[in-house]
Amino acid sequence: MSDIKKPNKRSFLYDAGTRSLVFQVVLLAIVLYVCYYLFSNLQANLDSRGISTGFSFLNEPAGFPILIHLISYTEADTYGRAFLVALINTCVISLLGIIFATIIGVIMGLSRLSRNWLVARLATTYIETLRNIPLLLQMFFWYFAVLAALPTPRHSYEFADFFLNKRGIYSPNPIIQEGFSIAVFGFMLSIVASIALIIWAKKRQTRTGLWFPAYWSSLGIIVVITLLAFAVAGFPLTFDLPHQTRFNIKGGMVLPPEFVAVLLALSTYTGAFIAEIVRAGILSVNWGQTEAARSLGLKDSLTQRLIVLPQALRVIIPPLTSQFLNLAKNSSLGAAIAYPELVSVVMGTTLNQTGQAIETIGLCMLVYGTLSLSISLFMNWYNKKMSLIER
Amino acid sequence: MAIEFKPSPSLPPPSKSVGVVAWIRHNLLSSPLNVVLTAFSLYILYLTIPPLIEWGLINATWTGTSNKACTGGGACWAFINSYFEQFMYGFYPSEQTWRINLALVILVLLVAMFAIKKINKLYLALVIILAYPVLAYYLFSGGVFGLEPVETAKWGGLFLTVLLGVIGIVASFPLGALLALGRRSNMPVAKSVCVIFIESIRAVPLITILFMASVMIPLFLPEGLNFNKLLRVLIGIVLFSSAYMAEVIRGGLQAIPKGQYEAADAMGLSYWQSMSLIILPQALKLVIPGIVNTFIGLFKDTTLVYIVGMFDFLGRIQAANHDTKWLGTTVEGYVFAAFVYWIFCFGMSRYSMALERKLETGHKRN
Amino acid sequence: MTDRNMALAQLEAGEQAIIEFKDVNKWYGDFHVLKNINFSIKKGERIVVCGPSGSGKSTMTRCINRLEEHQKGTISVDGIEMNDNLKNIETIRKDVGMVFQHFNLFPHLSILENLTLAPIWVRKMPKKEAEELAMHYLERVKIANQALKYPGQLSGGQQQRVAIARGLCMQPRIMLFDEPTSALDPEMIKEVLDVMVQLAEEGMTMVCVTHEMGFAKTVADRVVFMDAGEIVEANEPQEFFNNPQHDRTQLFLSQILNH
């Protein structure tokens, strides 16, 4: 028989499993200890300095005004509500920023790939300039340069019932009247109709191979039916028109310059990054794919729509989401130019009035953490859904 | 008896496909849409370029001692001119700024020595990473060899900006590498510690971290144990950038083919040996462009230290705007700041692209 | 000269030329890649194109469905001349199928969708009909059972067969092959060649760039040898292999057959 040695006794020190176990236990202990150390210090410091802790301050009246609030808010409301207002402001600016940045990014990315030399150069210049200048500076630029260029309220630019001046853009504020529900109903109806149209067009294509321009026609349907419904209801909207007063334009809806500047800065800055992502995504689709599509007789527009874009999107979406995330985080710089977002209201004013540093900063981090987490969860889900099926 | 094959001569292409006219036709006017786009672009250029040149160059004032000198209607560069030293060095005593320049020269010389063949690159790198910072620290802060001490509160301007950026990136490097390795390890505890750290740092804006660093760190330390604000802000920046660095390096690690790990294993190298001898050297080379990009991002982000009250480049320029002698020069200040940041960032991104190209060709991989 | 005469002779013989190159010249920038190509292909003919790397084989083939533009001379396919007219190009592309070296299947679409794409969008066929057609061709290349998989899930040989089926789904009158087997493992080459031989037997007009000399010998009607952007020699396979006219051809054959 062979002289195979029986498995030699497992030496504790050299066992791979044991080693990693020991290492991990030590690591865990260190991490826990550091946390404990920091928090016990914190506790001691808070105690010895008589700083009260807790979130009860959220129920106290805030007493400070907020420039932009989408839900009703007065100085008499609580810190909790101020926090909510700020949170909404952050979300609104992030969402709008994301939309505009994407539009700008796609246009600029495509322009950079344009066969028109001049357009491509201009797009390149745009991208290379904006990407390489700190966002904070760009915010100052938009705020102060644009403010400087606009007229004072007394000399507002005026067109129809719109005003433009240093205080912002004033537009008529729609006020809902009786019968508005009929219009809403008409709108709903038109949407249902166009969905039906799209389904019908698809079915017909499957059956007969004939195409019908379903998307354009449904757009038409929506516009026509909604307008009709409006007419039937007797145009159930009145407008609160802005008008000139001593200091300001009064009435109407106003888009303050802070909002516009932050939005401009965020979307042009992030747009430059998105442009590069879009360009890289489109370039990443092998030229062979285009050639194959062409040699099948597909028109260039169809080639883009059916072959290039779906594949480019896979490459584009992941970095795009992280740009969205950056944009949301960068909205915190709005604090520097009076946009009342989370950092400004919570880590600025609230912290200063209440002195609750730990709580307010904790709240902010929590909000941003949740925001990031949900965006990246979405990203992972999307990635999984879109990943190419392979062997 | 076989016919000899003589390739027929290559002819020049027909004239309509080369030359200026062909170029313009092909690149600017190839379709009606392109004609419109070209006209539109030209119009934009017409709107922007001439006024800019007029303001920034033709009507600009370059020298003077107060805004009274700026009468041309253009930019008042005299402001930048008279504050230049402050913008570069902050409040650093002007008779001591040679120390900063000296440190810079030494650094440039050291880096240039990489070009010399005979020198051991490893030792040189060690000198730059380990010895140089000590030297630079003593040069900057003084207090030894008869150098007049300069407290860190006086450090400022572009000097501070560059300092924050460079230290942020260099120090975050080893930390980022460790985090990246940890994130890829198959030990659940190590992995989750790294993941939690990386993700939570990346989730929050730098400004909250700077804020924590500038005012809150002392709350977490025992009473009496406290350290320099600059140092605290630096720690914040390093932690922040190390999380980003970790992700960059992880990308590099993932790009290393599995075969390299296997070959190293098969040769009997231990984990740390194969990481330090085989995997990391390759991964890091791969991610140099990513690192440069992180650096550019960080460099731009350091403007935020101005919000926590440090007089970095931007902060110093803003402070100078207070000077009653130079009222109304805010725009010039911002334009100058934008220009300097742009030069730095654009230069670096070009450099990284060049590197990328160089690595692509010079380094075939199997 | 010989080639030109030959082509003319054929035309005179009243045989119908489905593809015709007349004095075709093409440049990439300053680089003269096709030089005075004169050549015509009859309906149902099977042409194998060979020659050293860089000699312009691919370029010439790709000019046929205008994946590349030429700058001088005329190319006509099926009597329609190639020019900037988009309509012409579309018409011709419907009639010409192409199979690439690297398959170029659409990775985000299933095999079936790859095949039905052009019939549905270009030929405006009802979806059902297109699918039946696709299944028909998939059976012909013997992978009907893979219809619902994605390209990434198939082996190289299977992918190339799908690519051929995709080309056939347009029911083209001409098929172009650009080194269809050179990216394949040896076992898979046979699968693909088998399908091509079968196609050839059915009388499809084929232009095939390949170095598979076995294939050339068995199915080609003519073998075209290119070098430095020119057609050096074009002949029936028998003649071409046994009795090459040019020294360049001899050299090439000696290299390729020894391998």
Next chain:
Amino acid sequence: MTDRNMALAQLEAGEQAIIEFKDVNKWYGDFHVLKNINFSIKKGERIVVCGPSGSGKSTMTRCINRLEEHQKGTISVDGIEMNDNLKNIETIRKDVGMVFQHFNLFPHLSILENLTLAPIWVRKMPKKEAEELAMHYLERVKIANQALKYPGQLSGGQQQRVAIARGLCMQPRIMLFDEPTSALDPEMIKEVLDVMVQLAEEGMTMVCVTHEMGFAKTVADRVVFMDAGEIVEANEPQEFFNNPQHDRTQLFLSQILNH
């Protein structure tokens, strides 16, 4: 059954088994990739492993130096059993050299550094000595003149020879080859096979996964045929090729030899 008996018979014959598989089973997740492998290899024996793609050849080979863990049964090399013990693994890896299909040279190190890496860091050899050793093996694979180049600068065949030399530098008692020639162009295959034949002649214990049947015929002591995770047949080449026992083996041989 036959294999098992055979293996036992050999063992009984008192010949020393340097590698021994006993009831080895391995799973990837739920996928049973090695099924009841029983096999032993004597010192100095030269084994060629063949079989269809996915049959588990690579996996089995990689179990020998524990690039893969097995879940059931025992593998012992040189009398040492494979388990989680890091020391054992280290010892065995010093004794087993491996050559991969894709060479896996370290692209950032010069050829010489590739070779001296393991001697210096694992065997703790002085640098000078390691370099002498490396040059010795480089000469043996006939590329001593390339010592200072980088892997990216060599052709595939040269790279694979460097990989072999790198394996030899550990002065192992066993060499494993996993399809060492299948990523190479035909001309380069010969270069590499030559080196391997030479090694075989020197009496190195070798396990070689390959489809080069010529190589198997000339140097193998035994040819092992695997399918679906099992060893179907193991025999001397003479017998194996001329008189395969299983129909599966016959089928495989007919495919591979016809090609």
Next chain:
Amino acid sequence: GTLDDVKQKGFIQCGVSQGVPGFSNADNKGNWSGIDVDGCRAVAAAIFNDPSKVKFTPLSAKERFTALQSGEIDMLSRNTTWTYTRDVSLGLDFTAITFYDGQGFMVRKELGVKSAKDLDGATVCTQSGTTTELNMADFFRKNNMSYVPVIIQKADEAVAAYDSGRCDVFTTDKSGLAAWRTKLKNPSDNIILPETISKEPLGPVVRQGDEQWKDLVTWVLFAQVNAEEMGITSKNVAEIKKTTQDPSVRRLLGLDGDMGKDLGLSADWAYNVIAKVGNYGEEFDRNVGKDSPLDLPRGLNNLWNNGGIMYAPPVR
């Protein structure tokens, strides 16, 4: 305690504002000046007999309390308003009042506004994180007027926004208004409205629970006020010290008894403060008063016996 730490370090870490002319402002060499800055210097002079042993930490409004709470600075001397909440719930203690201020409004002349009551519908710029924000809210609410608040993180930008026409009104403490006005493009086009809408007592702040340190900071200021009352200035203090027989002066200058012991200071600490930094009046005049570009009137900040309310407890 803090004093021991400070003595050990050899300097005081003092939180000041990032730049309010007259209160704390750095020149282009990084030298700080202002009444808040001098407050810190005076404490340094009391401890070290050397007013330069201070390091300044410029703080934004929202950082300041956290910085003090966390121990990053030893005292906060940053035109900070003494309010109930701040004193009671932040773990901080206000010491004494260095400057009696009140919030006011600055508007452009061209608007023709004469009174704060005319500001209905105005757009108001101010800095975030200050009592100003709250007072403004209270004022407009009380008078049932509407307004648009533009609240910016740093005073610089808030003023810039006002100057560029974003707002009709800029509001902050009146002293601040005077200071900022000098930095506007056309100072004379702007006026400060007469109303004072709030009480803004400004003074240094220390951490709660260190009585010795609190007393020290408090009494350094009181000593300066007392000195002014007694007519002692930095110019004549040396002379007076040699010649005076006035018992209260002798006590103040550390000639009789040891007033420094319980504060942990030398007996002549007040002498050092006056000699090196000056009395309160000198400090005021130099930084914000008649010797400064701001040229603020003494007003409330005059001594109690001169029509103001500056009143320091006696040294006894």
